[in-house]
Amino acid sequence: MPKLFIPGPVHVSEKTFRAFCKPMIGHRSGDFKKLYGGIQPRLKELFQTEQPVFLSTSSAWGVMEGAVRNLVGAGKVLNCMCGAFSDKWLDVSKRCGKEAVALQVEWGQPIRGEALRAALGAGGFDAVTLIHNETSTGVMSDIREIAAVMREFPDVCLVVDTVSSFSVVPIPMDELGIDVLLTGSQKALAMPPGLALFAASRKAMDRAAKVAGRGYYFDFVEFAKNQAEDMTPSTPSISHIYALESKLDDIFTEGVATRHARHAENNAIVHEWVRGHGLDFFAPEGFRSKSLTCVANNKGIDVAELAKRVKERGFVMDQGYGKLKGKTFRISNMGDETPATMREYLAALDASLA
Numbered sequence: 001m002p003k004l005f006i007p008g009p010v011h012v013s014e015k016t017f018r019a020f021c022k023p024m025i026g027h028r029s030g031d032f033k034k035l036y037g038g039i040q041p042r043l044k045e046l047f048q049t050e051q052p053v054f055l056s057t058s059s060a061w062g063v064m065e066g067a068v069r070n071l072v073g074a075g076k077v078l079n080c081m082c083g084a085f086s087d088k089w090l091d092v093s094k095r096c097g098k099e100a101v102a103l104q105v106e107w108g109q110p111i112r113g114e115a116l117r118a119a120l121g122a123g124g125f126d127a128v129t130l131i132h133n134e135t136s137t138g139v140m141s142d143i144r145e146i147a148a149v150m151r152e153f154p155d156v157c158l159v160v161d162t163v164s165s166f167s168v169v170p171i172p173m174d175e176l177g178i179d180v181l182l183t184g185s186q187k188a189l190a191m192p193p194g195l196a197l198f199a200a201s202r203k204a205m206d207r208a209a210k211v212a213g214r215g216y217y218f219d220f221v222e223f224a225k226n227q228a229e230d231m232t233p234s235t236p237s238i239s240h241i242y243a244l245e246s247k248l249d250d251i252f253t254e255g256v257a258t259r260h261a262r263h264a265e266n267n268a269i270v271h272e273w274v275r276g277h278g279l280d281f282f283a284p285e286g287f288r289s290k291s292l293t294c295v296a297n298n299k300g301i302d303v304a305e306l307a308k309r310v311k312e313r314g315f316v317m318d319q320g321y322g323k324l325k326g327k328t329f330r331i332s333n334m335g336d337e338t339p340a341t342m343r344e345y346l347a348a349l350d351a352s353l354a
């Protein structure tokens with residue numbers, strides 16, 4: 001099978017797959033509670049929170065929708081939009097029957113604190129949704145700048161999607177006052193798709209308790225009730241939890257700071273490659289993702305042809321997301337990649353370009 005270098009799902013290691021395939025256990029058994037409770041301290045450390053970390057058997061969208069259903073009552077939700085995933089959150093909020101307001105910036109641009117402040121100034125908001133690292137455009141917004149503005153609006157909850165930035169850069173949930181921090185399994189964490197991880201602040205949990213129409217599957221109150229006994233509301237993907245335990249071993253053996261540094265180094269290698277080929281970045285300086293690079297195709301490369309050749313060399317290449325297809329292409333450096341494996345992939349790109 002060709003190795004994935006697309007920005008999700010990303011390549012899954014043999015070790016993670018071996019953990020994924022461990023024998024099944026009952027989800028109300030002592031063995032399960034030991035597994036679930038056992039990974040909590042490390043999950044909290046990674047989330048940089050005192051709150052429990054919930055595991056949802058769904059892709060990230062389950063929790064993204066769930067956050068809207070739990071935190072937005074009669075008030076409005078402000079959806080910060082700067083790419084495919086963040087734009088979609090407006091649509092999802094509306095489908096949940098919420099009054100959703102768009103804070104739209106051009107694809108390729110970040111969400112800025114000033115624009116957020118101006119939008120929230122209208123009043124009447126229950127929550128803000130933000131995608132920290134917009135995977136479709138390779139833009140990383142400044143989470144500290146956003147969090148600082150949110151402090152001026154203490155009644156509004158901040159929901160942050162870190163699907164492609166979690167464990168790539170520090171995102172101190174409690175320190176920044178993030179109310180819901182969520183991520184998925186198949187991108188930055190390099191696990192198979194199908195699991196979402198999230199934590200909710202006290203403020204978020206108090207709000208959820210008062211909001212009607214939370215449903216069942218993504219009800220934060222249900223998650224908290226079951227968490228108290230090291231369980232999930234319904235039968236979880238136990239295989240994913242085994243894989244997560246194995247991944248946490250990897251992360252803490254490497255060290256979180258070393259992991260961040262490795263991603264920065266991987267990312268710098270890609271940036272050097274982009275500059276060396278006279279290519280442009282789709283994202284502006286200062287707001288470029290550390291987990292992937294969205295390359296602007298200013299050289300008129302036949303991206304589809306390039307991807308075909310790259311595949312013959314054993315790699316799957318991204319060809320740009322949605323309306324950016326062919327105009328951009330993205331290079332992921334998420335998960336377990338190292339400077340050596342990044343160079344291997346870039347060499348395959350070079351050979352295919354020649």
Ligand SMILES: *Cc1c(COP(=O)(O)O)cnc(C)c1O
Nearest residue numbers: 059060061085133135163164184
């Ligand atoms: C991939 C992605 C999602 C959606 O994840 P699913 O696993 O498909 O639900 C959401 N947000 C970001 C930033 C992503 O990159």
